[in-house]
Amino acid sequence: MNFVLHGAPVSAGISIGQAHLVSSARMEVAHYEIPDNAVQGEIFRLEAAIARAKQELSALENQIPRGAPGEFGAFINLHRMILDDSSLSQAPKALIRERRCNAEWALVQQMEKLAEQFEAMEDAYLRERRQDIEQAVERLLKALAGGQSLPEPPPSAEKDLIVVAHDLSPADMLLFKRHRFGAFVTDVGGVTSHTAIVARSLDIPAIVGLHHARDMIREGDTLIVDGTQGVLVVDPDPLVLAEYRLRQSQHGLERQKLKRLRSTPSATLDGTPVELFANIELPQDTVEVKEAGAMGIGLFRTEFLFMNRKDLPSEDEQFEAYRDVARAMQGAPVVIRTLDIGADKAIGGGAQPHMPNPALGLRAIRYCLAEPQVFLAQLRAILRASKFGCVRILLPMLAHAHEIAQALALVKQARQQLQDKGLAYEPGVEVGGMIEIPAAALALPMFMKKLDFLSLGTNDLIQYTLAIDRTDDAVAHLYDPLHPAVLHLIAQVIRTANRAGTPVAVCGEMAGEPSLVRLLLGLGLRNFSMHPAQLLAIKERVLRTNLAQAQPLAQRVLRQPDPARARVLLAKLNA
Ligand code: PEP
Ligand code: MG
Numbered sequence: 001m002n003f004v005l006h007g008a009p010v011s012a013g014i015s016i017g018q019a020h021l022v023s024s025a026r027m028e029v030a031h032y033e034i035p036d037n038a039v040q041g042e043i044f045r046l047e048a049a050i051a052r053a054k055q056e057l058s059a060l061e062n063q064i065p066r067g068a069p070g071e072f073g074a075f076i077n078l079h080r081m082i083l084d085d086s087s088l089s090q091a092p093k094a095l096i097r098e099r100r101c102n103a104e105w106a107l108v109q110q111m112e113k114l115a116e117q118f119e120a121m122e123d124a125y126l127r128e129r130r131q132d133i134e135q136a137v138e139r140l141l142k143a144l145a146g147g148q149s150l151p152e153p154p155p156s157a158e159k160d161l162i163v164v165a166h167d168l169s170p171a172d173m174l175l176f177k178r179h180r181f182g183a184f185v186t187d188v189g190g191v192t193s194h195t196a197i198v199a200r201s202l203d204i205p206a207i208v209g210l211h212h213a214r215d216m217i218r219e220g221d222t223l224i225v226d227g228t229q230g231v232l233v234v235d236p237d238p239l240v241l242a243e244y245r246l247r248q249s250q251h252g253l254e255r256q257k258l259k260r261l262r263s264t265p266s267a268t269l270d271g272t273p274v275e276l277f278a279n280i281e282l283p284q285d286t287v288e289v290k291e292a293g294a295m296g297i298g299l300f301r302t303e304f305l306f307m308n309r310k311d312l313p314s315e316d317e318q319f320e321a322y323r324d325v326a327r328a329m330q331g332a333p334v335v336i337r338t339l340d341i342g343a344d345k346a347i348g349g350g351a352q353p354h355m356p357n358p359a360l361g362l363r364a365i366r367y368c369l370a371e372p373q374v375f376l377a378q379l380r381a382i383l384r385a386s387k388f389g390c391v392r393i394l395l396p397m398l399a400h401a402h403e404i405a406q407a408l409a410l411v412k413q414a415r416q417q418l419q420d421k422g423l424a425y426e427p428g429v430e431v432g433g434m435i436e437i438p439a440a441a442l443a444l445p446m447f448m449k450k451l452d453f454l455s456l457g458t459n460d461l462i463q464y465t466l467a468i469d470r471t472d473d474a475v476a477h478l479y480d481p482l483h484p485a486v487l488h489l490i491a492q493v494i495r496t497a498n499r500a501g502t503p504v505a506v507c508g509e510m511a512g513e514p515s516l517v518r519l520l521l522g523l524g525l526r527n528f529s530m531h532p533a534q535l536l537a538i539k540e541r542v543l544r545t546n547l548a549q550a551q552p553l554a555q556r557v558l559r560q561p562d563p564a565r566a567r568v569l570l571a572k573l574n575a
Contacts (some may be wrong), residue, residue, distance in 0.1 A: 001234070001235060002234065002236065002237060003216070003233075003234050004231060004232065004233050004234070004237045005210045005211075005212075005213055005216070005231075005234070006210075006230055006231060007185065007207040007208055007209040007210035007211075007213075007230050007232065007370075008098065008189075008190075008191050008207065008208050008209040008230050008231075008376070008473065009191075009206075009207055009209060009226075009227050009228055009229060009230035010189075010191055010196040010199055010200065010206040010230075010477055011196070011199045011200045011202075011203070011205055011206040011207050011227045012086075012205065012227050012228040012251075013203070013204070013205040013227050013228065013248075013251055014184075014205060014224065014225065014226050014227070014228070014244055014247055014248040014251055015162060015182040015183035015204065015205045015224075015225045016222070016223070016225075016244060016245065016248065017160040017161055017162045017182040017183065017222075017223060018033045018160060018161055018162065018163065018220050018221070018222060018223070019161075019162055019164050019218065019219060019220060019221040019222075019223050019234075020161040020162060020163050020181070020219065021112070021164050021165075021214065021217065021218075021219050022163055022164070022165045024274045030154070031101075031102070031104075031105045031540065032101055032102050032105070033100045033101070033102075034096070034098075036100070037485075039090065039097055039100070041097060041529055042057070042096050042102060042103050043093050043096055043097075043103075043397055045103050045144060046092060046093065046096070046103040046106070046107070046140075048143075049140050049141065049144045050083055050089055050143075051142035052143040053083055053136070053139045053140050053143050053340045054080060054083055054402040056081050056139065056143075057076050057083075060076055061073065061076050063186060064325075075132075078129075078403055079132060079135065079136050079139070080130060082136040083136055083140070084387060087110065087114055088110060088111075088114075088133075088136065088137070088140075090428050091110050092106035092107050092109075092110045092530070093106075093504065095109060095110065103144055104141055104144055107137055107140055107141065107144075107537055108137065108141075109176075111133060111137040112131050113237060114130075114248035115130045115133060115134065116131050116219075117478055118130035118133065118482045120144060125563070127372070132316055138314050145310070147392070148215075148529060152318045154249070155182070159170055160182055161181050161182055162181065162182050162183045162184065162185065162223045162344070163181045163183070163184040163185070164184075164185055164186075164213055164214055164217050164223075164226055165184070165186050165187075165214060165385075166186065166187045166188065166193050166214045167186055167187065167189060167195075168184065168186055168189070169195060169344070170193075170194035170195050170197075170198055170304070170307065170344060170345050173194075173195050173199060173202075179366075179409075181204065182204060182205075182225075183204050183205040183206060183223075183225040183227065184199060184206050184479065185206065185207045185208075185210055185213055185223075185225060185232055186207075186208050186209075186210065186213070186214075187209070187210055187211055187212060187214050188208065188209065188211075188215055188472075188473050189208035189209060189471060189473055190209075190469070190470045190471045190472055190473055190475075190476050190479065191208065191470075191476060191479065192459040192462070192470045192479065192507075192508070192509050193208070193344055193464075193470055193471040194344050194345050195208070195471075196208060197459075197509065198281060198304075200512070200531050200533065200534070201279070201285065201531045201532075201533070203288070203531075203532075203533035204227075204543050205225045205226070205228075206225070206227050206229025207225060207226075207227060207230050207231075207232055208473060209473035209476060210232060212476060213232065216234070218235055219248070221234055221235055222234075222235055222236065222241075222376075223445050224236050224241070224244045226244070226247075228251075232432070244520070247541070251572055253451075256535060258536035258539075258540060259536065261293075261536050261539050261540060262291070262292065262293040262536065263293055264308050264539065264543065265302045266295070266539050266542050266543070267542070267543070268521065268542060268543070268545045268546070268547045268550075269543070269544070269545060269546045270547055270548065272526070272547055272548070273309075273526070274526050274527075274528065274542045275295050275296070275297075275505075275522065275527040275528070276294060276295055276525060276528055276529075276530075276533045276535055276538060276539055276542070277294055277295055277296045277297060277298030277333070277335075277505065277527065277528065277529035277530075278292060278294035278296075278297055278298065278529065278530065278531065278533075278535060279297070279298060279299040279300075279301065279505075279507060279529055279531050279532075280297055280299070280300050280301070280325070280372050281300075281301050281304040282305070282321075283321045283324045283325050283328070285532070286324075286325055286328035286329065287327075288532040288533065289532045290328070291328070291532065291537070292532040292533070292535040292536060293536075293539075294332075294532060294535055295332060295333075295520050296329065296332040296333035296334060296335070296336060297325065297329060297332075297333070297334045297525070297529075298333075298335050298389075298455065298505050298507050298528075298529025299335060299337055299394070299455065299507040299529050300322075300325060300334065300335065300336045300337060301337060301340065302318075302321075302322075302336060302337060302338065302339055302340075302378070303339050303340050303341045303345050304319065305317075305321055306339065306341065307345070310376075314377070315377040315378075315380050315381045316381075318377070318378055318381035318382075319380075320383055321380040321381075322336055322381055322382055322384075322385035322391065323387075323388045324398045325385075325389075326386070326388040326389030326390070327388050327389060328388070329372050329389055329390075330336075331389055331390055332389070332390065333390045333392060334389055334390060334391050334392065335392045335393075335394050335455070335507075335529075336385075336391060336392065336393060336394065337393055337394040337395075337396055337434070338364075338368055338375065338378055338379070338382075338393065338394070338396065338407075339364070339367065339368055339374070339375070339378055340366060340396040340397065341364070341365040341367055342355075342358055342359075342361060342362060342363030342366075342367055343359040343361075343363050343471075344358075344359075344470075344471045353354075357520075359463065359464075359470075359486050360471060362474070363397055364396040364397035365395050365396055365397045365398055365403055365407060366397065366403075367407050368407070369403065369407065369410075372410060375410055376410060376413065376417065378461040379393070379411055379414035379416055380414045380417060380423075382429075383411075383414055383415060383418055383423055383425035383426075383429060384418065384423055386422070386426035386429045387424050387425060387426060390555070391426070392430045392431070392432060392452075393411065393428065393429060393430070393431045393432070394431075394432050394433070394434060394455055395431065395432070395434065395451075396434045396436065396457070397434065397436060397437060397460070398435075398437070398440055398447065399437045399440055401446050404433065404446075404447065404450045404451065405450070408431065408432075408450065413429055415425040415427075423515070430452035430453060431449045431452055432451050432452055432453035432455060432503075433447050433454060433455075434454075434455050434456075434457045434460075434507075435447065435454050435455070435456050435457065435461070435462045435493050436456070436457030436458075436459070436460035436464070437461070437464055438461065438464055438465045438489060439459065441461065441489040441490075441492065441493050444492070444493055444496050444497070445496070446501045447546065448496070448497065448500050451502075452503075452558065453502060453503040453505070454493065454497050454502060454503070454504045454505070455504070455505045455506070455507045455529070456490060456493055456494075456504065456505065456506045456507070456508060457507060457508050458481065458486075458490065458506055458508030458509065458511070459509055460508070461486065461489060461508065462479060462480070462481055462483070462486050463479070465483070465485050465486050465489060466478060466479065466480065466483060466485070466486070475522070478503070481500060481513075481516065481565070482557075482566055482567065482570065483563065484558075484560075484561060484563065484566070487557070487558055487566075489522075490506075490520075490523065491523045491558050494520075494523050494524045494525050495523075495524060501546060502569075503527065504525070504527065505525075505527035505528065505529050506520060506525055506527070506528055506529065507529040507530075509530075511528040511529055511530045511538070512528075512531055512534035512535075512538060513534075514531030514534075514537050514538060514540075514541050515570070517538055517541040517542060517545065518545050518550045518553075518554070518574060519550075519554050519557060519570060519573060519574045520553020520554075521542070521545055521547060521550055521554075522547070522550035522551045522552075522553060522555070522557075522573070523554050523558070553569060553572060553573040554573065556569050557569045557570055557573065568569045
């Protein structure tokens, strides 16, 4: 059946391919091919996990209190039967043998096949049994994860698959870095959620907030994902397909043309230099950073090193990651942000502690100050990496003077610890702070006094100024970078920092939005940090900007109390 869905565009470009329906569980499991000689071992792992899951069920059965409702026992029996059934105990083994799938991947594939069969049943009661199968598989996956850590999957060729999911976490999205799908679309999610940010960093088209896509699309359906407009076409007719293929090649040509700007110095028409930096999540992203010709890394989101694993990365492991980035950048600045976990970024494989309001909870620097040993290990790793390039430390989510004081005291302590151990580090590593909480923007002098540089995190600044959860598509229409309150905070931070001679950058998604370049330049910004994929389009804007015209128009946008009129002025600025 041919139909079109509209959602929020997250990552530009057009992708045409086959739908690949995934559940979150599927994304969370490792997916790799095993060598011939590992087949038997993999089958043993699966059998051991089934035995362990059954033991757990027996232990549960023994704990059922007398007089408990009969459903308890029935539920355990049902799960035991599911585990015993050949569709789960035998069929995945065939996938391991014949397709060389790892046990987790074989199980999840089989689970989805069964779930689809149940989904198609007429009887509502039987249809609901799909959940029991998923729960039994979850139990097996947990049992499998309890063993040794898994080898890294090799990259696979999945470029023509379009992932269709209800929701994906940032940790799920990280797996895309290994598997390189053609595009992704989800039912829920906000445009500046970390899931969306990772999609942008992968430079694959993506749409969020499609509401019922996961339910309406079937595995293998032909899809067109227009990540520029937020349009998803399902089962397109030949004319539409031809039109989108044309647009796809035009988009490709434009991208190709932009590549010519790679080594052009970034400056406005009057010659004012503008620094264009890149944001990264993992050390391997430096390849794209160099391809885009970035002048440095303005934001290394280190928390991504902590995801999809059960343990925390050790100081040495972190040191190696930071050192590799510093080396790859050959002396260009590398701003390493300390761990910003919490809110939509969970670390570790287990359940997160319950927080009534995660975005307002123990996130980022708050977590690090509550866990000084974790923080110190990271600070030592960053300081050690400073010997290999121009490394800077960036502290996220600062709001209070005492947080800055405590964080700086810990930086000092980390230096002392390295000195005591005779480990080398650069003494002059600069420490900066993110301005992403309105309180920090409003009390800026307090920050400038203690910090070497500032970086505006507009994603969170907008979230906290407008009280809008950046991950919630239900309020995504209210997430507005041009809201006068947001613009005033941004303008004031840039102005105050420039007057004091404190370097200031924007590293939130606003910095990678071509339509906002002239506005930010007009407000005095000279350092933008964004995903490498956006960098050349931003450079093109910078090169075509007349600062003398942009400045007064930017001030008019800022002074305009009516958002609709502000948009008209912005259009004029961009003309
Ligand atoms: C921001 O908040 O704008 C930012 C750059 O940090 P993150 O998106 O990782 O929260
Ligand atoms: Mg932030």
